Amino acid sequence: xxxxxxxxxxxxxxxxxxxxxxxxxxxxxxxxxxxxxxxxxxxxxxxxxxxxxxxxxxxxxxxxxxxxxxxxxxxxxxxxxxxxxxxxxxxxxxxxxxxxxxxxxxxxxxxxxxxxxxxxxxxxxxxxxxxxxxxxxxxxxxxx
Numbered sequence: 292x293x294x295x296x297x298x299x300x301x302x303x304x305x306x307x308x309x310x311x312x313x314x315x316x317x318x319x320x321x322x323x324x325x326x327x328x329x330x331x332x333x334x335x336x337x338x339x340x341x342x343x344x345x346x347x348x349x350x351x352x353x354x355x356x357x358x359x360x361x362x363x364x365x366x367x368x369x370x371x372x373x374x375x376x377x378x379x380x381x382x383x384x385x386x387x388x389x390x391x392x393x394x395x396x397x398x399x400x401x402x403x404x405x406x407x408x409x410x411x412x413x414x415x416x417x418x419x420x421x422x423x424x425x426x427x428x429x430x431x432x433x434x435x
Contacts, residue, residue: 336414
């Protein structure tokens, strides 16, 4: 299965989705910031993207390769029931969706990361980091 990409014409043109993505990235909640700090470093062995467009939606975090969406929910989100409709449509498109309350992310971030890691499973293809760091004692040779 190939990697699904958002409609890049909207992203490159500076259209409404790109503007909304930029706005959301600039207004992340404390919980979203804390979760992104962990997800962005490949700490779970998978690459995540934040405020990722899956038109007509923009999800908080997405691992495209694993088809996993992670949402941080708080008072800023839509009406009750909207999540159910959105999740149903995303699942119909082949995505898995995890939702966590903001306070859960802040107060139990290790537990949240454990659930995400268990849902992801082991990383595909060996070393999770795209460019693994050198082993201790290896690296650039110094000439004196």
